[in-house]
Amino acid sequence: MGHHHDIRIPKTALLGAGLLLALTVFVSATAENGGVIVPEQATENAVSYMSLGFRDRTVGGVEVVNAETGQVLEVFEPGTNGFARSVLRGLVRDRRSRGIESQSPFDLRRHADGRVTLSDPLTGRTIELVSFGIDNLGVFAAYLTAGEKQS
Numbered sequence: 001m002g003h004h005h006d007i008r009i010p011k012t013a014l015l016g017a018g019l020l021l022a023l024t025v026f027v028s029a030t031a032e033n034g035g036v037i038v039p040e041q042a043t044e045n046a047v048s049y050m051s052l053g054f055r056d057r058t059v060g061g062v063e064v065v066n067a068e069t070g071q072v073l074e075v076f077e078p079g080t081n082g083f084a085r086s087v088l089r090g091l092v093r094d095r096r097s098r099g100i101e102s103q104s105p106f107d108l109r110r111h112a113d114g115r116v117t118l119s120d121p122l123t124g125r126t127i128e129l130v131s132f133g134i135d136n137l138g139v140f141a142a143y144l145t146a147g148e149k150q151s
Contacts (some may be wrong), residue, residue, distance in 0.1 A: 046109035061076055
């Protein structure tokens, strides 16, 4: 009634699958932060700085706010601004994983060498935004020009 087939999988295919799985786990473990982490001393030489806050809106949007002045810089409507939302989700997820439930602002800096970084003063995590490409860097760099505070 039942047929029994002797199925053999080539050892090279099993080895390849195992290596792919190991590589996936390695990349996931090392890239969980969603960006390049920069030592804190590399963020001290900022030429401009802004403290950014983010507030949820009742209809699913997110307001980007200059945390010092309260000025709304931009509103992310639901389903828009995927890059900025994913960066923020990563920073908030990092806070939550450390048991930090805070709406404290994040620090956005432009450095003398042109780099733009977004950092979380509560966790010490800093993201080099250029690592996501120049267009994505421009999303955050525009906030600095909208309400720049020279340091």
